[in-house]
Amino acid sequence: MTTRSDPLYEQMAAALREQIGAGVYGPGSKLPSERTLMERFGASRNTVRLGLKRLVTEGLIFPSHGQGYLVHRQDVLVYNASRSENHDRRVSAGVDAWVQDIQEQGRTPSQTIAVSIEKASPDIAVKLGLEAGDLVLVRRRLRFVDGQPWSTEDSYYPNSLVKNTLVAEPADIPEGVIAYMASMGYTQVRYVDDVTAVMPNPKQADDLAVEPGVPLLVRSRTGYAESGPVRVTVTAMPTDRNVLRYELGTRQNG
Amino acid sequence: MTTRSDPLYEQMAAALREQIGAGVYGPGSKLPSERTLMERFGASRNTVRLGLKRLVTEGLIFPSHGQGYLVHRQDVLVYNASRSENHDRRVSAGVDAWVQDIQEQGRTPSQTIAVSIEKASPDIAVKLGLEAGDLVLVRRRLRFVDGQPWSTEDSYYPNSLVKNTLVAEPADIPEGVIAYMASMGYTQVRYVDDVTAVMPNPKQADDLAVEPGVPLLVRSRTGYAESGPVRVTVTAMPTDRNVLRYELGTRQNG
DNA sequence: GAGTGGTCTAGACCACGTC
DNA sequence: ACGTGGTCTAGACCACTCA
Numbered sequence: 001m002t003t004r005s006d007p008l009y010e011q012m013a014a015a016l017r018e019q020i021g022a023g024v025y026g027p028g029s030k031l032p033s034e035r036t037l038m039e040r041f042g043a044s045r046n047t048v049r050l051g052l053k054r055l056v057t058e059g060l061i062f063p064s065h066g067q068g069y070l071v072h073r074q075d076v077l078v079y080n081a082s083r084s085e086n087h088d089r090r091v092s093a094g095v096d097a098w099v100q101d102i103q104e105q106g107r108t109p110s111q112t113i114a115v116s117i118e119k120a121s122p123d124i125a126v127k128l129g130l131e132a133g134d135l136v137l138v139r140r141r142l143r144f145v146d147g148q149p150w151s152t153e154d155s156y157y158p159n160s161l162v163k164n165t166l167v168a169e170p171a172d173i174p175e176g177v178i179a180y181m182a183s184m185g186y187t188q189v190r191y192v193d194d195v196t197a198v199m200p201n202p203k204q205a206d207d208l209a210v211e212p213g214v215p216l217l218v219r220s221r222t223g224y225a226e227s228g229p230v231r232v233t234v235t236a237m238p239t240d241r242n243v244l245r246y247e248l249g250t251r252q253n254g
Numbered sequence: 255m256t257t258r259s260d261p262l263y264e265q266m267a268a269a270l271r272e273q274i275g276a277g278v279y280g281p282g283s284k285l286p287s288e289r290t291l292m293e294r295f296g297a298s299r300n301t302v303r304l305g306l307k308r309l310v311t312e313g314l315i316f317p318s319h320g321q322g323y324l325v326h327r328q329d330v331l332v333y334n335a336s337r338s339e340n341h342d343r344r345v346s347a348g349v350d351a352w353v354q355d356i357q358e359q360g361r362t363p364s365q366t367i368a369v370s371i372e373k374a375s376p377d378i379a380v381k382l383g384l385e386a387g388d389l390v391l392v393r394r395r396l397r398f399v400d401g402q403p404w405s406t407e408d409s410y411y412p413n414s415l416v417k418n419t420l421v422a423e424p425a426d427i428p429e430g431v432i433a434y435m436a437s438m439g440y441t442q443v444r445y446v447d448d449v450t451a452v453m454p455n456p457k458q459a460d461d462l463a464v465e466p467g468v469p470l471l472v473r474s475r476t477g478y479a480e481s482g483p484v485r486v487t488v489t490a491m492p493t494d495r496n497v498l499r500y501e502l503g504t505r506q507n508g
Numbered sequence: 509g510a511g512t513g514g515t516c517t518a519g520a521c522c523a524c525g526t527c
Numbered sequence: 528a529c530g531t532g533g534t535c536t537a538g539a540c541c542a543c544t545c546a
Contacts, residue, residue: 007515017455033531044517046300049532057311058453066525066531078448082502190503194332197451197469197493199312215451215469215493224503239451239469246500248336249444249478261534287512298536303513320512320544 012041012051020060020071031061031069059214059240072240077105077145079237081193081219082246096172098153102145109150111143115168117159124156127222127232135159137168139177142207149209151237161186161230177231178223186230188223195219195244210238217244266295266305274314274325285315285323313468313494326494331359331399333491335447335473336500350426352407356399363404365397369422371413378410381476381486389413391422393431396461403463405491415440415484431485432477440484442477449473449498454490464492471498 006014016031025031032040037048052069055061061069080101102109116138125132141153155177157167166173166180173180178188197215200208204216216236223231237244260268270285279285286294291302306323309315315323334355356363370392379386395407409431411421420427420434427434432442451469454462458470470490477485491498 047516058455063532065523068531081500190501193500193502195449195471195498195500196496197471199469201312215453217449217451242450244449246335246447246449247444248447301535317513319542322512
């Protein structure tokens with residue numbers, strides 16, 4: 001793996017990667033300082049930093065100003081995307097499906113909600129079957145687990161469908177937006193999830209308190225009523241603390 | 255966005271990010287060279303490189319040795335994960351479901367297959383219900399679209415189930431491994447997909463020809479027969495050219 | 509050959525955290 | 528106060544691409 005022709009900083013990264021894997025530096029422990037590694041590998045500080053950056057972008061370590069480089073702890077929660085829209089389950093619980101998912105894993109969820117009316121971006125407009133610039137109602141959630149930022153979830157509705165309804169209020173809706181909209185005649189019968197990953201932009205990195213170099217898993221869910229798309233929800237989850245799960249099979253539900 | 259206190263390289267990244275968004279530098283076009291940007295921003299080369307690296311890790315641009323920094327083209331294919339194990343569809347087509355998915359998008363798929371017998375990693379062992387170190391048969395595929403590396407797909411089977419069968423041959427199985435195993439009594443009735451994203455390690459970056467900084471979408475699918483798990487498939491897809499799609503709802507199939 | 513990015517050195521000063 | 532990472536400079540030489 002550490003071939004002779006690899007640049008020095010890659011050799012350094014490979015050596016440290018191996019030692020982390022072998023437990024020489026376990027989860028939560030501290031790596032030698034940059035200046036120590038300069039001596040150990042006979043490299044300049046910039047070269048050492050290149051090598052460390054490699055491991056940062058792989059999500060293995062993160063720098064902590066004034067403390068050193070720390071090895072990432074693995075602390076991943078599962079978000080079960082295939083059952084999170086199950087009406088019966090949600091109605092019986094009376095709480096947000098995500099809240100329930102997290103509670104079942106023994107953690108304490110919380111969230112903030114902000115509502116605004118915006119012009120649809122081209123991407124959202126296409127998914128909702130609107131013209132670019134048509135108004136959409138946006139519910140932006142910032143979600144926390146045990147007080148730590150965990151994920152963002154932004155839902156977009158055609159403004160013409162939901163204005164002057166409870167959906168436009170910046171508060172949780174006890175029975176859920178989906179059930180509420182169903183009572184208004186927009187029963188969602190089908191969902192399409194598109195999953196990808198991006199590197200966070202500065203705002204996202206700040207909101208979610210992600211270390212530089214940790215990718216965000218992005219799930220865009222479009223909900224369809226019989227009449228067409230009625231909702232797009234974009235969820236962004238740092239991959240160092242989230243796994244998206246889909247259960248598929250004969251006993252499948254939506 | 256570009257606050258006064260931002261470091262110089264962030265200001266530089268923000269300025270270029272905006273210009274790329276505004277179309278000053280469109281998809282496929284070339285950014286000014288590092289040395290030109292040194293003059294334009296009055297910064298040293300290392301600082302310019304820090305700013306450019308920021309945009310590289312966001313997936314906006316990529317460096318091309320000897321040519322300059324190029325703005326990424328968007329050229330994304332959809333991989334429909336919720337229908338890819340549909341027996342009927344596959345059997346009727348007589349080809350790999352992925353092959354069909356890509357062909358439907360007007361592209362030319364191809365793949366290489368290598369088969370080996372290995373000791374199960376702890377992760378795979380847990381998912382297959384084996385002990386760590388038990389033997390697993392591994393089918394590693396490297397998939398191409400229009401001749402370009404596109405994704406890797408590694409399938410793991412308990413060796414005790416598949417040894418001395420066609421699954422252990424390094425060739426495509428016309429009716430598909432799933433149908434073949436069903437004929438051997440292991441009908442897969444349920445799947446669990448875990449989706450996350452990672453930054454590529456050196457080997458993955460090489461296999462998939464990904465630019466540094468582009469995350470990989472990783473889908474781990476565990477297939478269950480009535481008797482328990484019989485297969486784990488790990489698919490790694492560079493996010494600059496793939497979207498994973500799940501269709502959920504009343505007409506759901508496995 | 510000229511221009512590009514890739515790697516690397518050897519410094520400097522600042523900002524943050526802990527003791 | 529001290530050690531840590533964060534930012535930045537001003538050079539150098541190598542490797543690749545294209546005309």
